[in-house]
Amino acid sequence: MNRSEVFKSIVPVITDELVICNIGLPSQELHMLDDQPTNFYMLGTMGLCSSIGLGLAMAQREKVVAIDGDGSILTNFGTLPTIANNVVDNFVLLIIDNGSYGSTGDQPTYTGKKTSLAKVAQACGCDNVIECKAEETADVLKAALEGDKMTIIVCKCESGNIPVPNITIPPVVIRDRFMTEVEKRNR
Amino acid sequence: MSDDISQRVVGDLIEGGIDFVTTVPCKQLAGVIDELDKSDQIHHVPSNKEDEGMGLCAGAFMGGKTPCIIMQNTALGVTINTLATLIQFYQIPLPMLISFRGELGEPVACQVEMAIHTKPLLQQLGIPTFHFHKREDVEELPEILKYTQMCSKPTAILTDATFWRGVR
Numbered sequence: 001m002n003r004s005e006v007f008k009s010i011v012p013v014i015t016d017e018l019v020i021c022n023i024g025l026p027s028q029e030l031h032m033l034d035d036q037p038t039n040f041y042m043l044g045t046m047g048l049c050s051s052i053g054l055g056l057a058m059a060q061r062e063k064v065v066a067i068d069g070d071g072s073i074l075t076n077f078g079t080l081p082t083i084a085n086n087v088v089d090n091f092v093l094l095i096i097d098n099g100s101y102g103s104t105g106d107q108p109t110y111t112g113k114k115t116s117l118a119k120v121a122q123a124c125g126c127d128n129v130i131e132c133k134a135e136e137t138a139d140v141l142k143a144a145l146e147g148d149k150m151t152i153i154v155c156k157c158e159s160g161n162i163p164v165p166n167i168t169i170p171p172v173v174i175r176d177r178f179m180t181e182v183e184k185r186n187r
Numbered sequence: 188m189s190d191d192i193s194q195r196v197v198g199d200l201i202e203g204g205i206d207f208v209t210t211v212p213c214k215q216l217a218g219v220i221d222e223l224d225k226s227d228q229i230h231h232v233p234s235n236k237e238d239e240g241m242g243l244c245a246g247a248f249m250g251g252k253t254p255c256i257i258m259q260n261t262a263l264g265v266t267i268n269t270l271a272t273l274i275q276f277y278q279i280p281l282p283m284l285i286s287f288r289g290e291l292g293e294p295v296a297c298q299v300e301m302a303i304h305t306k307p308l309l310q311q312l313g314i315p316t317f318h319f320h321k322r323e324d325v326e327e328l329p330e331i332l333k334y335t336q337m338c339s340k341p342t343a344i345l346t347d348a349t350f351w352r353g354v355r
Contacts, residue, residue, distance in 0.1 A: 020246070040249065043272070044273065045242070045268060045272045047239075048239065048241070048273065049242075050242075051234075051239045051240075051241075051242025051243050051246065052242045052243070052245050052246035052249075052273075055244060055245060055246025055248075055249075055250065056249050058230065058243075058247060058250070059207065059230075059247040059250025060250035076236075076238070078234070078235030078236045078239050079235075079239055082233075082234055082235060082239065086232055171276045171277045171278075174277070175249065175278070178249060179249050179251075182249060182251070186251065
């Protein structure tokens with residue numbers, strides 16, 4: 001199972017949730033499969049998906065799912081101690097770990113070698129860290145959303161990509177429709 | 188470091204509606220960070236790197252908060268991509284209260300190296316920039332905060348050593 005197949009499997013779980021989605025192919029795949037005002041697509045800024053998600057979860061009541069990647073977490077490693085030390089139980093971080101930089105041509109990352117993101121997250125102080133197989137992701141994510149505890153999920157999947165169209169929605173529109181939805185749900 | 192000026196700055200932030208602040212510390216900003224931690228009206232989240240802090244601020248903004256980032260000017264080097272592709276691209280208002288190291292009174296030579304680039308970088312990025320040098324410059328802070336929200340841009344408030352000491 002590669003990342004786009006993982007996305008296909010989790011769409012029913014996240015379709016009604018506030019989602020911050022990682023730059024590049026992950027955002028493009030989610031946009032192609034299930035475009036929603038509740039999706040915030042990152043069009044740039046490698047690494048900050050988990051930080052945006054945590055900031056959003058801290059600022060309001062609704063649950064937030066940040067869908068990040070191994071390369072992105074490696075770029076912004078400082079995010080894990082910040083998450084661990086600022087616990088908000090409406091935050092779920094799903095790291096789709098395919099051991100490669102998918103959007104740039106599947107160059108390998110160190111998580112496909114010796115580095116375990118689940119162990120790093122635990123060492124940083126994160127309390128609920130679950131590593132799962134790609135096939136288990138939808139169930140694990142569903143359970144995390146049903147439990148009221150901040151959770152970090154590391155989904156180990158295969159690398160590989162499918163052709164997906166670019167996102168042409170202007171960034172301010174993505175942001176505005178997302179904020180409208182956040183505001184509506186917090187009324 | 189003078190406590191009254193730090194109190195004034197944090198008071199103005201609160202008065203200006205700022206309720207979420209991320210910081211990476213600087214010696215010049217220690218008093219401000221102390222004051223932030225005393226306030227129960229501001230959610231203070233220390234971050235490990237300034238671009239991470241900007242990500243937290245962007246998320247908090249989308250959740251209805253009015254964020255501000257507090258950082259040192261040397262950090263401009265690690266935030267340029269984030270400023271351009273997140274804060275500016277998505278039109279997120281973000282006042283940046285920046286300690287302007289490397290100006291008069293600076294004891295550390297290396298700080299001068301980034302001080303030289305600070306204003307040119309901000310100008311290149313098209314970021315409205317304000318320089319607090321004299322103590323009375325702080326009087327502009329409330330208007331700068333309003334201006335930032337009005338134009339939905341990042342703004343830079345450079346605060347140098349002379350400002351924090353209150354001497355000319």
